[in-house]
Amino acid sequence: MYVLTKPARLSADRVSVHTGLHPDLVRRFAALGLIECAVDDGGRLWFPPDTAARIARIQRLRRGLSLNYNAIGLVLDLLDRIRVLEAQVHGSETSWR
Structure with missing residues (x-):
């Protein structure tokens, strides 16, 4: 069987x-x-398709910085906020041109 989507x-x-x-x-x-x-x-859990990428990021933070899971949650939240802010900045830069 081949998965096409x-x-x-x-x-x-x-x-x-x-x-x-x-x-x-x-x-x-x-x-x-x-x-x-x-x-x-x-009661079954269902995850979005990008979950494996998020888990890879969690593992890199845990392994690379020796963070506990609470700290990893905080770092992930901050990284998500930075991504949103960068997108907003890049969006406003293009509207100036």
Whole structure:
């Protein structure tokens, strides 16, 4: 079977396969708010397709800076805010031209 499109959401097991992490650690990241997820009526967690990239960033922060998960959450929030601000700055620069 060949997948022609990216899935709209991934199960914890699928994220686990993509990242090499145990599914319980994927669920823990979700519980800590480090990665986004939705919960269906059956209580199953579903993750957006970019979750593997976010987990890779978490692992780099943990390994490279020896941060605990609370600190990683703060750093991720700050990096997200910086990305938004940079996009706004770049957007306003192009409107000046």
